Amino acid sequence: MSSPVLKALVAARQKCLTEDEAYWDPKPDFTRPVSARNEAAALSWMLDHQAAVCRGGPADVAELRALCANYCVRLGAATPPEQQAEEQGGEEKATAAAADSEPADAGPDGAVHGTAGEAAVGSGPEAAARGGLTSSSSGRSFGAGSVEEALQRWCTQRGVRGAASPALFGRGGGQRGGGSSSGTAAQPPPPLRGLRADTAVAPGDVVLHVPADLLISYETAKKSDLGKVLSALPLDLSDDSIALIWTCVERHEPEAPHAPFWAALPHSFSTALSASQEDVALLEGTPLHGDAVRARQHLSEAFESSSPAFRSLLGAYPDYFKPEWFSWESYLWAAELWYSYGIQVQFASGDIRTCLAPYLGLMNHHPLPHVVHFSKVDPETGCLRVRAFRPCEAGNQLFLSYGPYSNAKLLLFYGFAVRDNPADEVELVLQVPPGAAATDRRALLAAGLSLEHRLRAGGRLAPPLLSCARLLAAPPPLLKQWRRMPPAEVKAAVAAPIDAESEAVAMGLLGDAIEALLRPARDCAARLRSQEVGKEAREGFAAAVGGEEQTAVGPGTELRRFARVYVDGLVRVLEDALAAVRRGPISPRSNAA
Known part of the structure; x- marks a missing residue:
């Protein structure tokens, strides 16, 4: 006979079933995992309602924790991803990274930055899943004077609490991205920036508290002095257009309220949106090629429609604004940032806004994550409460999930793809x-x-x-x-x-x-x-x-x-x-x- 905890798990799986999962199986067997996403959501729901689920006392709590600890095994993984030699998933948003000989305080040009947040950690978090990456079980700390150390110090001063620190993972010991098997030595991948568990994390532990007033939303841009100027222009600019123009300027302002956050972002992204025409042409014959061409055309048209605003700002404040701030490259960087780092956050008022989440954005994506629920402001604390549903040993990398995204979406908006992605379609x-x-x-x-x-x-x-x-x-x-x-x-x-x-x-x-x-x-x-x-x-x-x-x-x-x-x-x-x-x-x- 099933225990009360197992019965609760069956009910939680049914409660957490999405339309997408029902598409694949309209009548799933809830006595076993439906999908990686569904199982993670069900366990997270049970932890949120532990008092009702574990009425039998310590024995029920122990059973629930065992289910959480065995999550990866039940989903077919021999070991949790943070303990695997070959990383199948999380990686960081953007560009190149420190070589093995480089110190861990190299800054944003010395560590790979991927794209991604539950809108995607390419959207919100910093690193993104990259197939075949080496994942060291113990991350290397960033040194004093690094942008990561400055970001951590600033976030702590602004009320971020938790048991996770920025670190570099991996030492470039394997191929990424489906390298050739011809036997020729390929250039090893660079280390990846992510968040490391400072102490052992147990199921239900909150690994991060991010104050809501630290989040950057479209409203942040609109309520700024520049946002008010842009809103007053007779151009009928949309909220996202105002946010992109504001981002183009704010990232260059040394006295900006979020200056440490801007400084820690990658200088360029590696998504299909900013790829060269030659690289996009390599995808010809795939559905992604058409998606990339259409998305790039949409951004080009949006850039052109914002050009009158650029000219107005440069004409009105020539001593402050610089033409290069409003270049196509700068605009594209801002768009990629919001696409890959932006997460949908539900505030205590019930409003749902697209936000950039400093510090949380450092956490990388994996299909078998530690965290799936992280986008709702707790009305009691006024913070995003980032809660792990499965354990993580001290020193290991913490992962979240941007969502069950296909490789086409991940590569288009976040700049990476996951080998053997269970959500690929x-x-x-x-x-x-x-x-x-x-x-x-x-x-x-x-x-x-x-x-x-x-x-x-x-x-x-x-x-x-x-x-x-x-x-x-x-x-x-x-x-x-x-x-x-x-x-x-x-x-x-x-x-x-x-x-x-x-x-x-x-x-x-x-x-x-x-x-x-x-x-x-x-x-x-x-x-x-x-x-x-x-x-x-x-x-x-x-x-x-x-x-x-x-x-x-x-x-x-x-x-x-x-x-x-x-x-x-x-x-x-x-x-x-x-x-x-x-x-x-x-x-x-x-x-x-």
């Missing part, structure tokens, strides 16, 4: 076959089915995807019959195969749609491999003649590394889905995360 949009029955098919789809679906690794075919394919493959006479039925009965009719012939047609439609994505994705993967082989050949030749290939670890290098992780994952998802289609659909229970 590919959008699949089906098409209504032409012909006389097209009108009936569209009418039935409008009754509750969608043409837009998703694929994941492992041959996971979501029930709504199969239902849609069956409707698109159904014979016209059956469509006429279905149009006279209530939508619920139609959904029930396509939840299972109609007949062998129609099922074969449905699987054929799915196979064609998947192959249309797979062919260009394979071409892209081959192109990236070819580029790596050429680079390794140049490095090998340089070594043979006693020279050294001069390759910098910069934003472009980082994006190309993670492009391989993204594209390899894309091909894997599509190949798994195609194999599943060819052998017939998998039952929903086999699809469970």
Whole structure:
């Protein structure tokens, strides 16, 4: 018989189920983990309600803590990520990093800064998941005089409390981003900046308290002197436009209230938004390529629409404002900052605002995090309460989760990708076959089915995807019959195969749609491999003649590394889905995360 704590876990899993998780399995087995996100949310909820969950006293508390401690193992990890030799996930937001010989007080140019917050630690926190990174179990402290030490001191003075300190993790001992296996020695990755547990962390411990008045929101920008000037201009600037322009200026102001925060940020980001045209072109043939082109075009148009404000400020205050503050590069930096570090925070008033969270932004992302709930201001303390749901040994890196994001989203907005990302998925949009029955098919789809679906690794075919394919493959006479039925009965009719012939047609439609994505994705993967082989050949030749290939670890290098992780994952998802289609659909229970 299940214990009261296990029964509470089953109820918590059900309570924390999202629409996305229900998409993959409409009737999950709540007696086992549904997904990494769901399990983390369920355990966090139980810790928040420990008094009600653990009514049996110390024995129940011990059982709950054991469940929290075994979280990673239940989700399939041999050891927790902070103890693994090869880091599969958290990494920092932006650029290059200190070499092994460099001191740990090198500052923002001496440590890799990734992008990410539950909007993404690329959004909020500092480091972001990077596939294949070396993760030292004990971080190295930053020295006196470093921007990290200054940030910690300033945050402490402003009321930040907790048991976590900035540190460098890893010593560049392995490849990142899906490096080639040709045997040529690749340039090791730099260390990553993150937050280290100062003392042993137990389930339920609060590792950080961040005062709400330390947060930087759009309201912060609007209420500033510059924000008031911008709001008064007859340009109808949006809140986010005002925030970006304010950021372009505030980061250069030495007397700014948040000056230590600005100083500790990376000087550049490595997202697909700021990648070179050449690097973006490497992604051609993938869904991310189109997303990146559209996002970059949107930012370019936003920059142009803000140009009148730039001219007004430069004309009115020529002795203060500098033209380079309003350059495209400066504007893009500000946009990437808010995309990758911004988190959605619910304040005590109930308002939800996009915020930059100093210090919390240093914490890196991992699919198996220590923290998942960190974006609500506690009305009693007036702070963001960053609470761990699983233990962490002293000296190890603390991780949070930006959310269950695909590698495409992580690379576009946060500048990294996660090898074997459990949340990785590919959008699949089906098409209504032409012909006389097209009108009936569209009418039935409008009754509750969608043409837009998703694929994941492992041959996971979501029930709504199969239902849609069956409707698109159904014979016209059956469509006429279905149009006279209530939508619920139609959904029930396509939840299972109609007949062998129609099922074969449905699987054929799915196979064609998947192959249309797979062919260009394979071409892209081959192109990236070819580029790596050429680079390794140049490095090998340089070594043979006693020279050294001069390759910098910069934003472009980082994006190309993670492009391989993204594209390899894309091909894997599509190949798994195609194999599943060819052998017939998998039952929903086999699809469970």
